[in-house]
Amino acid sequence: MKFDDYIYDLSSPGRTGVDLPEPDVPPTPIPEEFLREDLPLPELSLPQVTRHYLRLSQKNYAVDKGFYPLGSCTMKYNPKVNEWAVRLPGFANIHPLQHPHTVQGAMGLMYELQEMIGEIAGFDAVSLQPAAGAHGELTGVLIMRAAQLARGETQRHKVLVPDSAHGTNPASTSMAGFTAVEIPSDKDGNVHIEALKAALDDEVIGIMITNPNTLGLFESNIVEVCELVHEAGGLVYGDGANLNAIVGIVRPGDLGIDVMHFNLHKTFSTPHGGGGPGSGPVGVTAELAPFLPGPIVALNEAEDAYIWHYPEKSIGRIKSFYGNFGVMVRAYAYIKMHGAEGLRRVSETAVLNANYLQARLLQMGDYPVPYGHRFCKHETVAQGKIAGAEDVRTLDIAKRLIDYDFHPPTIYFPLIVHEALMIEPTETEDKETIDAFLDALDKIADEARENPDLLHEAPHHAPVRRLDEVRAARHPILIRLPSAKAASER
Amino acid sequence: MRYIPLTDDDRRAMLETIGVESVDDLFQDVPAAFRYPELQLPKPMTEMEIMRELDMIAAENANLREFxxxxxxxxxxHFVPAIVDTIISRGEFYTAYTPYQPEISQGTLQAAFEYQSMVAALTGMEVVNASHYDGATAVAEAAIMAVNIQRHKRRTIVVSPTLHPQYREVLRTYVQGMDMKIIGDETHDNDFHALIDLADDDTALVIVQNPDFLGQLHTPQEMQDLADAVHAKGALLAVSTDPIALGLFKPPGQYGADIVTAEGQSLGNSLSFGGPYLGIFAFRMKHVRKSSGRLVGETVDAEGKRGYVLTLSTREQHIRREKATSNICSNQALNALAAAVYLAAMxxxxxxxxxxxxxxxxxxxxxxxxxxxxxxxxxxxxxxxxxxxxxxxxxxxxxxxxxxxxxxxxxxxxxxxxxxxxxxxxxxxxxxxxxxxxxxxxxxxxxxxxxxxxxxxxxxx
Known part of the structure; x- marks a missing residue:
């Protein structure tokens, strides 16, 4: 593929990509002292802009191009009708501060979404305000803190986090002002019950638990975990990142989870956008409902109108306005298209696909599956440890998969699995695709033994070869402007 | 189900490979008492039906194309040229994940690097991250970053009363558990001298907005004087600004701001009832290792060809866990792309x-x-x-x-x-x-x- 120009390299003085009308009002002079001398933006024509970004797009891998089994990310197909929906003027061109009477459609959609995801996961109240999963975690931990403080339990400051958890869990704990305490996993990949018991005391706010966990396993002791934490006066936070495995199968709220975030951009099919926007609504029990961030939408039954409601002991606003509304519209459409039956089918198929993939990996034998003695849920974790190819690492296998036109799985996570390859096929993949992926892994295992350098030097068929990440971090070049030298640390 | 490709034959063959009779067998570890709840949800809808419904819901809102x-x-x-939607509607961009595999994410990465560069040009700053959630959370991240830069020895944030009320509210929500103090907006005295007087040796950061929430512009000289006074007290200055205003006016980077934040929605993003928006976050290079959010850096590949990667990730939650500078994972990448296309076209x-x-x-x-x-x-x-x-x-x-x-x-x-x-x-x-x-x-x-x-x-x- 052609080396692409940097955007400023296409610039020539005098070009513009947008013509704007002349003022239709008498002009008002602008005081000189405010004006900037130079505005170093590029000068491009519209055809140049179009080609530049189109060519950049072609250097991306994406769900619309092929299999993207990135574990814990739920890279499922994004329905196109959702993209149509968010562009309707009645959604795209409404201002968040309009009078509620002029946006009853939007507020009604939000209300119904709050109700539907509460129903799906078994919670009494939902705030749609958080903008992403990690943002929902921060919200949830702050809610737990506020509830504990309201009980007068000021001594509690520790949050238990299993060693298999996403990094966002301990990071969110710290941001909320708490101390993260790691809890090990047992040999079956569950939370180690004895270790949990030992850690529980009156300083514990609660536990953050991902279920299914990042090993792709259902926490079979989940009810006991919740009971133990509750007995110690703690609360249970559910990380909803892996909800795609259990929609219509089990409701986290029924299991004893007190507060949970949803990733609308995972379970409910909204596109990841190359790293956002996501949306991380938080659902809570009735006991915690007064602490939700506001405003949320409530229904005023007397007037049959939707109104903004601030929960009475709210932790406060966590984002401007109401959350990522455009993402909510997509999730709403997705849930409405599926209904209860369709959503259960989604989770069943996601789990079927993952178990088929795991079963075939076990048959192949080239990639150890450390928890292969259990059925997995939406994903399985294998290891890039190919017998007879000891100098080949997971990174090499991942890069070689690119040459076979697959996106690699999540690698080196969870941290408790050495050389991890975390594979999540999702329900929107067909059997042929999963088989082709497994065939590629099979061939790569042979290549690893016969010609390891083929893997060490991979990818060979990508827009660029392996990139020097050490150099990027050691001498960071984070912007490049034509006039000045690139900013560097010294 | 139109999004699920497996046929009944596929299912049978796959169950056989797994060695189970039915899909139910895969869920035996889910407590039986709670398995298969009857979800009370509306009946499923076809694409035709959902389009009709959404059309009707959208029509209930008074939209700004008509009002x-x-x-x-x-x-x-603000005006959004058609090119923006053309680009962000490309499946290659909007159906990709965070660019963890740089060799097949050069589109996202180069576009983000160009976004960082163009926003640096606009704000007059040295570094711009790949985005925060919105203008409000960017302010909160700025406060946390300033406290980190001051190694937690200074823990007070002085905020102007003419900083957006919602931004002040979000800031307070973020730091409620952090042993930090937020002061300055108890009065409505919109005078920099009052803010400067409040700053003391516990002040990590002073935050003002320019043009402020009430639309008013402070002169570059007033802003420079503020920056000098804040720096003399050993604190940092953050300026929340309007990126459209920077098309005309002297940017915060030229009058002493250490951190610049902004709501970037007006750069090519639709109003969309309040989100998704774009948190612009810019700062000085010397603070880069204390900064939050994703950063894209330029590097070379094995053949010496220019390329881009996510970099300085040892600050981030997936590496540093509880010691990370922020918990941020997903940001607003597609909104940043929209802003980049907007800036390139404009x-x-x-x-x-x-x-x-x-x-x-x-x-x-x-x-x-x-x-x-x-x-x-x-x-x-x-x-x-x-x-x-x-x-x-x-x-x-x-x-x-x-x-x-x-x-x-x-x-x-x-x-x-x-x-x-x-x-x-x-x-x-x-x-x-x-x-x-x-x-x-x-x-x-x-x-x-x-x-x-x-x-x-x-x-x-």
Missing amino acids: ASFLGAGAYN GKHGLRKVAELSWHKAHYAAQEIDKLADYQVIQDKPFFKEFVVQCPRPVAEINQYLLEEYGIIGGYDLSQDYPHLGHAMLLCVTEMNTREEIDDLVTALSEAARPPILLNLEAAS
């Missing part, structure tokens, strides 16, 4: 013109409204595209008249956030407002001033 609007207050109706001439048009139209509107006997434009300082109008009666009543009689969405009612201003309305005028709309607004305001007005009082509450 003239003078509402701003942190979300702005370029240096287009953006300046958008800012000029907004200035001229807003000033025309202010002059005409100020001529009305019952209204007065409050103007202590120059303003950009928003200004405060003192009204003869409650803003909610006036806005209702505007909407019902003229189909005009009026300005933001300041009485909740700034009660001392009385019946004050914050009006916003951009390049999207025609002279005809402005003249209609003036006529409508004039009529709305005259009592008695026939009001639907129930709706006005």
Whole structure:
């Protein structure tokens, strides 16, 4: 593929990509002292802009191009009708501060979404305000803190986090002002019950638990975990990142989870956008409902109108306005298209696909599956440890998969699995695709033994070869402007 | 089910490979008492049905393609050229994940690097991250970053009362468990000297907005003096700004800001009822290792060819866990892409013109409204595209008249956030407002001033 120009390299003085009308009002002079001398933006024509970004797009891998089994990310197909929906003027061109009477459609959609995801996961109240999963975690931990403080339990400051958890869990704990305490996993990949018991005391706010966990396993002791934490006066936070495995199968709220975030951009099919926007609504029990961030939408039954409601002991606003509304519209459409039956089918198929993939990996034998003695849920974790190819690492296998036109799985996570390859096929993949992926892994295992350098030097068929990440971090070049030298640390 | 490709034959073959009879066997580790709840959800809909329903829901909202609007207050109706949607609608961009595999993510990565560069040019700063959630959370991240830069020895944040009320609220929500103090906005004294007086040896950061929430512009000299005074006290200065204003005005990077944040929505992103938006976050290179959020850096590949990667990730949660500078994972990548395409298409001439048009139209509107006997434009300082109008009666009543009689969405009612201003309305005028709309607004305001007005009082509450 052609080396692409940097955007400023296409610039020539005098070009513009947008013509704007002349003022239709008498002009008002602008005081000189405010004006900037130079505005170093590029000068491009519209055809140049179009080609530049189109060519950049072609250097991306994406769900619309092929299999993207990135574990814990739920890279499922994004329905196109959702993209149509968010562009309707009645959604795209409404201002968040309009009078509620002029946006009853939007507020009604939000209300119904709050109700539907509460129903799906078994919670009494939902705030749609958080903008992403990690943002929902921060919200949830702050809610737990506020509830504990309201009980007068000021001594509690520790949050238990299993060693298999996403990094966002301990990071969110710290941001909320708490101390993260790691809890090990047992040999079956569950939370180690004895270790949990030992850690529980009156300083514990609660536990953050991902279920299914990042090993792709259902926490079979989940009810006991919740009971133990509750007995110690703690609360249970559910990380909803892996909800795609259990929609219509089990409701986290029924299991004893007190507060949970949803990733609308995972379970409910909204596109990841190359790293956002996501949306991380938080659902809570009735006991915690007064602490939700506001405003949320409530229904005023007397007037049959939707109104903004601030929960009475709210932790406060966590984002401007109401959350990522455009993402909510997509999730709403997705849930409405599926209904209860369709959503259960989604989770069943996601789990079927993952178990088929795991079963075939076990048959192949080239990639150890450390928890292969259990059925997995939406994903399985294998290891890039190919017998007879000891100098080949997971990174090499991942890069070689690119040459076979697959996106690699999540690698080196969870941290408790050495050389991890975390594979999540999702329900929107067909059997042929999963088989082709497994065939590629099979061939790569042979290549690893016969010609390891083929893997060490991979990818060979990508827009660029392996990139020097050490150099990027050691001498960071984070912007490049034509006039000045690139900013560097010294 | 149209999104699930497996056939019954596929399912049978796969179950056989797994060695189970049915899919139910895969869920035996889920507690039986809670398995398979009866979810009370509406019946599934076909694509045809959902399109019809969504069309109807959308039609219940008064949208700005049909209604003239003078509402701003942190979300702005600026022109979005068609090219922006063309690009962000490409599946290669919007159906990709965070670029963890750089070799097959060069599109996302180069676009993000170019976004960082163009926003650095716009703000006059040395580094721009790949985005935060919005203008409010960017302010909160700035406060946390400043405390980290000061190694937690300084823990007070001084905020201006004319920083967006919602940004101040979000800031307080973020840091409620962090043993930090937020002061400065208890009074409505919008004077930098008052802020400077509050800063002491516990102050990590002073945060102001320019143009401020009430639309007013502080001169570059005033801003430089503020920065000097803040720095003399050993604190840092963060400026929350309007990226469109920077098409015309001297940027914060040229008057001493250490951190610049902004709501980037107006750069090519639709209003979309408040989100998804774009948190712009810029700072000085010397603070890069204390910064939050994703950063894209330039490097080379194994053949020496230029390429881009996510870098300095040892600051981030997936490496550093509880010691990370922030918990952020997903950001607003597609909104940043929209901003990049917008900036590239507008370029240096287009953006300046958008800012000029907004200035001229807003000033025309202010002059005409100020001529009305019952209204007065409050103007202590120059303003950009928003200004405060003192009204003869409650803003909610006036806005209702505007909407019902003229189909005009009026300005933001300041009485909740700034009660001392009385019946004050914050009006916003951009390049999207025609002279005809402005003249209609003036006529409508004039009529709305005259009592008695026939009001639907129930709706006005």
